[in-house]
Amino acid sequence: MSGHRRVKDIDYDEEDLYDEVNEDDAEPDTQAELTPEDQANFATLTPVVRAELHEAGLQASDREIQDALWNYYWDVGKSVGYLRGLRGKKVNGGGGAKKEKVKSKFEEVEEERARKAAGGWTSAGLDLGQPESWFHDVTWSHVPEAIVGDLITPTKRRPSMLGGSSKLAKLAEERKRKAEAAKVAATASSLDHLTLDGTHEQSKGRSPDTQPAAKTRNYPARRKEPSPPPKLPEPEPEQEVKEAISDLRAPPTAFGHTLSRSSRNPDQRQTLQVHNLLGSSTSPDAFSGPSPDDIVTRAQGASRSLNNTKSKPQKSIANGVNGLPKSVDALHLNGTSAEQSPVQPKVKSKNMDVTKIWTETAATRRPAAAFVVIGHVDHGKSTLMGRLLLDTGAVHQRDIDRFRKEATEQGKASFALAWVMDTSADERERGVTVDIAQHHFSTDTADFTILDAPGHRDFVPNMIGGASMADIGVLVVDANQLESGLKGQTREHVLLARAVGLERIVVAVNKMDGAVPAWDQHLFRSVSEEVRKLLTETGFDRDNIKLVPCSGLNGDNVATPPAASGLTAWVTQSSQTLISALEDFAGSTATSSESLNNHLRLQITDIFHASSQHPISVSGRISAGTVQIGEPITIMPSSELASIKAIDVADSPVEYAVAGQLVTLHLTADDIEQLERNVRIGDMLCSSSSPIEVVSDFTTTLLSYQPLLPGPVEVHIGRLQLPGRTTSLLELVDAAGGTVKRKPRIVKAGLRAKVKVTVDRALPGDEGDRVVIRADGETLGSGTISGLGERWIGAASGN
Numbered sequence: 170m171s172g173h174r175r176v177k178d179i180d181y182d183e184e185d186l187y188d189e190v191n192e193d194d195a196e197p198d199t200q201a202e203l204t205p206e207d208q209a210n211f212a213t214l215t216p217v218v219r220a221e222l223h224e225a226g227l228q229a230s231d232r233e234i235q236d237a238l239w240n241y242y243w244d245v246g247k248s249v250g251y252l253r254g255l256r257g258k259k260v261n262g263g264g265g266a267k268k269e270k271v272k273s274k275f276e277e278v279e280e281e282r283a284r285k286a287a288g289g290w291t292s293a294g295l296d297l298g299q300p301e302s303w304f305h306d307v308t309w310s311h312v313p314e315a316i317v318g319d320l321i322t323p324t325k326r327r328p329s330m331l332g333g334s335s336k337l338a339k340l341a342e343e344r345k346r347k348a349e350a351a352k353v354a355a356t357a358s359s360l361d362h363l364t365l366d367g368t369h370e371q372s373k374g375r376s377p378d379t380q381p382a383a384k385t386r387n388y389p390a391r392r393k394e395p396s397p398p399p400k401l402p403e404p405e406p407e408q409e410v411k412e413a414i415s416d417l418r419a420p421p422t423a424f425g426h427t428l429s430r431s432s433r434n435p436d437q438r439q440t441l442q443v444h445n446l447l448g449s450s451t452s453p454d455a456f457s458g459p460s461p462d463d464i465v466t467r468a469q470g471a472s473r474s475l476n477n478t479k480s481k482p483q484k485s486i487a488n489g490v491n492g493l494p495k496s497v498d499a500l501h502l503n504g505t506s507a508e509q510s511p512v513q514p515k516v517k518s519k520n521m522d523v524t525k526i527w528t529e530t531a532a533t534r535r536p537a538a539a540f541v542v543i544g545h546v547d548h549g550k551s552t553l554m555g556r557l558l559l560d561t562g563a564v565h566q567r568d569i570d571r572f573r574k575e576a577t578e579q580g581k582a583s584f585a586l587a588w589v590m591d592t593s594a595d596e597r598e599r600g601v602t603v604d605i606a607q608h609h610f611s612t613d614t615a616d617f618t619i620l621d622a623p624g625h626r627d628f629v630p631n632m633i634g635g636a637s638m639a640d641i642g643v644l645v646v647d648a649n650q651l652e653s654g655l656k657g658q659t660r661e662h663v664l665l666a667r668a669v670g671l672e673r674i675v676v677a678v679n680k681m682d683g684a685v686p687a688w689d690q691h692l693f694r695s696v697s698e699e700v701r702k703l704l705t706e707t708g709f710d711r712d713n714i715k716l717v718p719c720s721g722l723n724g725d726n727v728a729t730p731p732a733a734s735g736l737t738a739w740v741t742q743s744s745q746t747l748i749s750a751l752e753d754f755a756g757s758t759a760t761s762s763e764s765l766n767n768h769l770r771l772q773i774t775d776i777f778h779a780s781s782q783h784p785i786s787v788s789g790r791i792s793a794g795t796v797q798i799g800e801p802i803t804i805m806p807s808s809e810l811a812s813i814k815a816i817d818v819a820d821s822p823v824e825y826a827v828a829g830q831l832v833t834l835h836l837t838a839d840d841i842e843q844l845e846r847n848v849r850i851g852d853m854l855c856s857s858s859s860p861i862e863v864v865s866d867f868t869t870t871l872l873s874y875q876p877l878l879p880g881p882v883e884v885h886i887g888r889l890q891l892p893g894r895t896t897s898l899l900e901l902v903d904a905a906g907g908t909v910k911r912k913p914r915i916v917k918a919g920l921r922a923k924v925k926v927t928v929d930r931a932l933p934g935d936e937g938d939r940v941v942i943r944a945d946g947e948t949l950g951s952g953t954i955s956g957l958g959e960r961w962i963g964a965a966s967g968n
């Protein structure tokens with residue numbers, strides 16, 4: 170099909186992805202990389218092979234002999250056989266007066282395959298027999314059945330071991346690839362080294378426990394800028410996307426068949442994914458299996474705990490991300506809201522001028538802020554938050570005592586405080602936070618909402634959702650385990666916190682009681698230095714970073730300072746408590762009047778039955794505008810109409826709420842059941858007078874953390890999570906947004922680019938929305954929506 174052809178041809182030329190190696194040039198360089206043992210083998214075995222060839226009346230150059238020895242792992246017999254085959258072929262081919270181009274084994278097998286298709290297997294000069302038997306003496310043809318792989322994506326012919334480029338040449342390639350990687354590192358922006366598992370960071374290694382099971386995005390470094398795709402008509406983007414979904418896999422070659430002999434019992438086989446060089450961009454199965462983010466989604470389903478559902482026994486009715494299919498019949502097409510008559514509010518609106526009231530009462534209001542707690546798994550986030558709630562009186566000591574008793578019975582006594590936050594059975598069983606927990610507490614001067622994010626890498630999407638709702642970040646770092654955190658989620662969370670727009674951060678240098686010696690001031694200083702460096706490199710302003718030593722477990726320097734003498738004397742002299750650091754920042758989180766005057770926007774982060782009085786309630790953070798009781802609203806993309814029956818802020822009823830506040834909105838509608846069916850987590854609740862656009866693609870200006878190519882991605886906008894594709898790399902831009910290069914073939918880590926992203930489901934989006942692009946459980950880049958694309962046409966769910 171021509172469409173297949175076009176999409177396949179978007180692939181890079183081999184020369185775009187591999188350095189061209191002049192083998193004559195390569196040898197001297199690569200020799201330098203040969204081990205002494207290799208060099209000794211060459212020295213002793215080359216004359217042996219030459220003598221055997223001589224006996225057969227044949228000659229070969231040193232280079233040819235050494236290539237053969239290398240490729241056959243010093244096997245003299247096979248090397249001689251190979252060279253005899255070459256020489257014999259030349260003789261048969263016409264006496265060798267004219268130097269004939271030697272075909273690679275791959276080319277020969279391909280030719281045989283073509284010949285077989287045309288009716289015969291015998292090649293000119295070489296009796297290849299059946300391809301399976303032809304490879305019988307090659308080690309990888311005896312791969313145990315249980316681990317025989319499937320060739321599941323189209324492969325590019327790489328420089329081969331059995332012909333074409335030699336292994337020596339591969340060494341030269343490798344050397345040049347390293348040089349290229351070093352060049353990339355040098356030219357990338359200052360953020361380059363913050364790549365999440367990016368090329369050079371990766372080389373430093375991650376701890377095995379944080380290593381992804383299967384790394385699926387490998388991009389060989391290139392020496393030169395790729396040439397534009399030569400044979401292609403200019404792709405029509407939309408078609409291109411649709412066509413990319415169909416099966417693009419080339420039929421396996423004879424070599425491929427040999428390598429991937431299909432097993433009669435595929436379940437026993439491990440799938441050997443032969444990823445092509447566009448990542449999995451052309452793999453039609455890219456979203457067929459559960460991604461780490463899918464796992465999260467399932468975990469969300471199993472542990473419905475966000476927001477008030479964590480603390481109240483409310484029955485969640487959220488669908489969508491919880492996996493309940495929506496009735497397509499009941500869905501509206503986008504853009505029909507204008508034709509629908511607004512819901513008659515069952516509660517009369519007072520038609521207040523909320524912006525005016527809010528501005529006039531600013532001086533009398535207590536500062537309030539929401540903070541997200543981030544950091545590596547087990548660094549003590551939940552325990553610290555449990556401590557904060559206990560010490561500020563938001564949780565009673567008797568509750569902690571009960572948790573301690575229950576936790577002790579389960580052999581998890583040390584998690585008693587964490588259980589204040591980790592309320593689901595799943596979380597308590599595993600000792601790991603899965604979803605975002607939300608709690609409120611007040612200090613003498615400010616009101617706070619805690620969003621406790623999971624530290625585990627599988628739950629990063631939940632962390633993104635939580636951080637998107639926060640004003641402040643609290644980064645919890647185990648003072649004794651900084652390294653594990655920096656290799657793991659400490660680094661990733663910091664980057665994501667910036668990516669979603671957080672500007673202020675308090676670093677709780679935790680578990681100081683467990684330091685050796687306890688409360689070691691030098692340890693605090695060195696950890697602080699490292700973390701401050703990470704934060705400033707990620708884009709946090711020095712003035713917006715506060716570092717506090719503390720112990721969540723015993724409460725030192727959390728709500729109250731520790732003893733002013735002894736081991737903790739230095740703390741009281743040189744540091745503030747965690748709470749006072751938060752209070753400082755809470756005072757500076759006032760909502761701008763500009764965002765108050767915008768149209769109402771609230772991304773729905775939970776949907777639940779609050780009570781029989783409130784059969785459907787939603788919660789989330791108001792990102793723009795104001796809302797008041799009685800106000801008609803529209804939920805996009807389904808265009809469902811409803812009106813506001815009641816509003817809660819921090820579990821207390823209020824008459825109105827404004828941008829920046831975390832709220833629960835109790836809704837009413839003419840058909841509640843229809844509303845329940847059609848509203849999902851990630852939807853946008855909007856003012857009916859100006860609902861948000863719903864699109865199928867958008868342009869984002871992003872910073873890439875890993876090399877970015879066109880291909881399947883997961884798009885995260887706050888709590889919204891959609892499958893999609895980076896369809897075109899439009900241009901590389903500088904920090905000021907100026908064009909550096911149009912239509913790059915790849916966006917290297919640390920560079921900024923304008924990229925077109927197409928989504929597979931309806932996306933309610935605004936220009937300026939923060940976007941995080943992930944794939945295969947890794948964060949590829951983040952930025953903001955700089956342009957909305959085509960209007961979504963189809964069922965609102967996009968399913």
Ligand SMILES: Nc1nc2c(ncn2[C@@H]2O[C@H](COP(=O)(O)OP(=O)(O)OP(=O)(O)O)[C@@H](O)[C@H]2O)c(=O)[nH]1
Binds near residue numbers: 545622719
């Ligand atoms: N010594 C000491 N141990 C602590 C401290 N804070 C937490 N811990 C212990 O560290 C372990 C992990 O604590 P959690 O609070 O569950 O860690 P977390 O960061 O919330 O973990 P996730 O929710 O899975 O990301 C538990 O055994 C805690 O008792 C502390 O200040 N000092």
